[in-house]
Amino acid sequence: MDVICRCAFGMDTDMQNDIDNAFLRKSQLTVDQNPEQLFLIKLGNLMPFLIPVLTYIITGQALLLHLFRKVAPTWFSPQIEELARFWILKRVESVINTRMSSKSNERQNRVDLLQLMIDASTHDDIKDDVNDESMESKKLHYDEVVTTRSDIQDKLRAEIDEQEWNDENQLDYDLVMNMMYMDLVVREVLRMYPIIITSISRECNTSTTVCGYQIEKGSIIQPDILAVHYDPDLWGPEDPNLFLPERHHVKRHPMAYMPFCIGPRNCVGMRFALMELKMCLTQLLRHYTILPGENIEEGFKHRETLAIQPDAIYVKLEKR
Numbered sequence: 001m002d003v004i005c006r007c008a009f010g011m012d013t014d015m016q017n018d019i020d021n022a023f024l025r026k027s028q029l030t031v032d033q034n035p036e037q038l039f040l041i042k043l044g045n046l047m048p049f050l051i052p053v054l055t056y057i058i059t060g061q062a063l064l065l066h067l068f069r070k071v072a073p074t075w076f077s078p079q080i081e082e083l084a085r086f087w088i089l090k091r092v093e094s095v096i097n098t099r100m101s102s103k104s105n106e107r108q109n110r111v112d113l114l115q116l117m118i119d120a121s122t123h124d125d126i127k128d129d130v131n132d133e134s135m136e137s138k139k140l141h142y143d144e145v146v147t148t149r150s151d152i153q154d155k156l157r158a159e160i161d162e163q164e165w166n167d168e169n170q171l172d173y174d175l176v177m178n179m180m181y182m183d184l185v186v187r188e189v190l191r192m193y194p195i196i197i198t199s200i201s202r203e204c205n206t207s208t209t210v211c212g213y214q215i216e217k218g219s220i221i222q223p224d225i226l227a228v229h230y231d232p233d234l235w236g237p238e239d240p241n242l243f244l245p246e247r248h249h250v251k252r253h254p255m256a257y258m259p260f261c262i263g264p265r266n267c268v269g270m271r272f273a274l275m276e277l278k279m280c281l282t283q284l285l286r287h288y289t290i291l292p293g294e295n296i297e298e299g300f301k302h303r304e305t306l307a308i309q310p311d312a313i314y315v316k317l318e319k320r
């Protein structure tokens with residue numbers, strides 16, 4: 001979270017050392033959707049033309065609260081907390097405003113994602129053409145803006161230990177990205193637990209027929225990522241329910257694997273996320289052994305809402 005806040009939003013936070021950090025608390029709340037909101041979000045994915053109305057419903061309650069708070073601050077502030085999403089947005093907006101108002105030479109030393117997006121949205125070539133509809137769409141807007149398998153663990157740790165660590169034992173991009181077995185393991189984790197499974201949709205721009213199904217232009221299509229990732233025809237001959245990193249040695253159908261989805265609007269943070277995951281796992285396994293904890297037989301408890309969220313993972317860590 002600290003890394004994302006720094007790189008994506010240009011904000012310095014210290015959640016790692018402070019579990020009561022306001023950003024951490026508010027971020028937790030944003031992913032903790034209530035069932036009504038979740039229903040509205042899923043509906044919006046299927047019927048994008050409803051998004052303005054649904055947004056109005058979801059934000060309506062926040063605006064009402066905001067209004068009440070303004071009118072009678074002493075009544076409402078203590079009892080009702082500001083909606084998490086708006087709290088975070090407000091802070092991001094203030095960073096954006098500060099950046100926008102600072103002189104370009106002062107901004108040049110910022111190399112984070114936020115600055116790249118601000119630069120893209122304020123680039124002169126784009127600004128000059130804002131009246132041109134085709135160019136308008138190019139402008140970026142704010143709102144766009146394992147049970148413990150010891151064999152696998154040992155193999156992974158052996159690969160980590162045999163790396164050429166520098167004197168300070170520091171991790172770097174090349175080191176983690178060159179670990180082949182690590183790559184297979186992370187791929188397999190994301191095949192079995194693709195994290196984002198329901199909120200991906202595309203609009204069909206040409207009427208077509210796929211496997212005998214007529215799909216009309218304008219239809220909304222949602223891939224069933226779990227069905228694709230567990231399809232024996234795509235992932236066999238070994239049982240797709242087994243965790244087998246080596247299966248990624250075999251060349252598969254280009255659409256068989258989509259944890260970050262596919263196409264020009266796929267996950268913009270994919271490389272960043274993979275690097276973070278690998279760095280985190282490398283550090284963890286260098287210093288600890290992951291062992292089954294009490295209740296391990298209960299498995300990996302998780303909820304599948306908009307993203308797969310872990311509720312409980314029964315493992316313990318032993319210092320090496």
Ligand code: HEM
Nearest residue numbers: 008194195196200259260261262265266267268269272273
């Ligand atoms: C393992 C971690 C992650 C997974 C599995 C994941 C997965 C996804 C998926 C499936 C999408 C939808 C893409 C589509 O509709 O085609 C997406 C979009 C996106 N992701 Fe990620 N993501 C991850 C981490 C990150 C990180 C770390 C960042 C930012 C640093 C990020 C930023 C974004 C953004 C901005 C979009 C929207 C892209 C667009 O609409 O053009 N993601 N992600």
